Amino acid sequence: MPLILGIDTSCDDTGIGLVRDGEVLANVVASQAALHENFGGVVPETASREHLSVIDGVLKRALAQAGVGLIDLEGVAATFGPGLVGALLVGLNFGRSLAWGLDLPFIPVHHLEGHIAAAAAGGSVEPPFICLVASGGHTSLFDVPSWGEYTELGRTRDDAAGEAFDKTARLLGLPYPGGPELARLAARGNDRAHPFTPPMQRQEGFDFSFSGLKTAVATLLERQPGADLADVAASFQRTVVESLVSTALRAANVSGRNTLVVAGGVAANELLRSELAASGLRVHLPPPSLATDNGAMIALAAEARLERGPVAPGWEVDAQPYLPLASPPN
Numbered sequence: 068m069p070l071i072l073g074i075d076t077s078c079d080d081t082g083i084g085l086v087r088d089g090e091v092l093a094n095v096v097a098s099q100a101a102l103h104e105n106f107g108g109v110v111p112e113t114a115s116r117e118h119l120s121v122i123d124g125v126l127k128r129a130l131a132q133a134g135v136g137l138i139d140l141e142g143v144a145a146t147f148g149p150g151l152v153g154a155l156l157v158g159l160n161f162g163r164s165l166a167w168g169l170d171l172p173f174i175p176v177h178h179l180e181g182h183i184a185a186a187a188a189g190g191s192v193e194p195p196f197i198c199l200v201a202s203g204g205h206t207s208l209f210d211v212p213s214w215g216e217y218t219e220l221g222r223t224r225d226d227a228a229g230e231a232f233d234k235t236a237r238l239l240g241l242p243y244p245g246g247p248e249l250a251r252l253a254a255r256g257n258d259r260a261h262p263f264t265p266p267m268q269r270q271e272g273f274d275f276s277f278s279g280l281k282t283a284v285a286t287l288l289e290r291q292p293g294a295d296l297a298d299v300a301a302s303f304q305r306t307v308v309e310s311l312v313s314t315a316l317r318a319a320n321v322s323g324r325n326t327l328v329v330a331g332g333v334a335a336n337e338l339l340r341s342e343l344a345a346s347g348l349r350v351h352l353p354p355p356s357l358a359t360d361n362g363a364m365i366a367l368a369a370e371a372r373l374e375r376g377p378v379a380p381g382w383e384v385d386a387q388p389y390l391p392l393a394s395p396p397n
């Protein structure tokens with residue numbers, strides 16, 4: 068299989084990776100977290116400008132890491148949605164120009180297809196499987212009956228799981244991005260101290276909802292200003308993880324699948340990892356460098372599509388801020 072370059076600039080990370088035969092040869096991510104930290108979240112205009120100023124340096128580092136030159140590339144892929152439109156445009160047009168200049172195929176990739184491809188990478192997982200995508204921008208469950216076929220079984224009705232971690236971390240006075248910080252604080256708290264109501268408990272479907280939980284934390288902190296913050300963090304984390312795990316397990320049971328693939332930044336959460344390990348399902352979790360936003364996942368998804376057959380050229384594709392994951396044409 069050819070050497071594919073993948074680019075992701077959908078949010079606040081400039082990611083470029085190189086992949087050949089399912090093997091990740093390079094995966095360079097320039098994080099903007101420090102830039103956005105003071106604002107408690109991603110500032111879209113700042114994100115686009117920063118992508119523009121660092122993307123050529125990230126490309127050079129990725130080529131050096133893989134020990135290849137531009138001349139060795141055989142395809143270029145970039146995320147075209149969903150994401151912040153100004154941020155997406157940077158990677159999409161950078162990739163498209165690179166492909167045009169080098170006379171290579173250009174493959175636009177859906178961000179979530181990238182997360183799923185990265186989570187399933189390594190060769191040991193085969194469809195059918197259920198995929199839980201839990202990141203700062205998305206929380207969805209997909210049934211993947213075969214490579215390239217995606218049926219969304221459920222999604223969050225409000226905040227994504229990572230977004231809930233980030234917003235709650237902010238309430239607890241922790242810096243952005245708050246997910247890993249909150250998890251660290253939770254490690255020394257009592258997770259039974261505050262019995263928050265588990266969200267979406269009585270539904271028959273597979274949707275999620277996390278904004279009520281964040282509001283419950285805000286109310287608790289108002290009413291009990293002296294509450295031990297580690298206890299609050301631990302109780303919040305346990306409620307989110309139990310919601311993710313129980314809904315994913317139910318989806319797997321109802322769909323008759325015994326493999327669960329977990330994608331997105333929240334897959335780095337230790338409690339989620341240990342609860343899933345004890346779930347009885349065959350669980351496939353990506354290493355953290357492939358779980359959070361990165362360019363290699365986009366190259367992996369593009370390579371899988373090229374393996375399945377010819378891919379229509381992506382010269383005309385626009386950046387799409389809102390884009391459901393549908394099965395691509397191949």
Ligand code: KG4
Pocket residue numbers: 078201202203204205228229230232233244245246247250331332333335336337358359360
């Ligand atoms: O997939 P990702 O890198 O970017 C998006 O597409 O959003 O996910 C980032 C999200 C952030 O909300 C971050 O707080 C969360 O993943 N995250 C975590 C952990 N590590 C990252 N959430 C909980 N526990 C963690 N250990």
Ligand code: ZN
Pocket residue numbers: 178182202203204331332359360
């Ligand atoms: Zn993502």
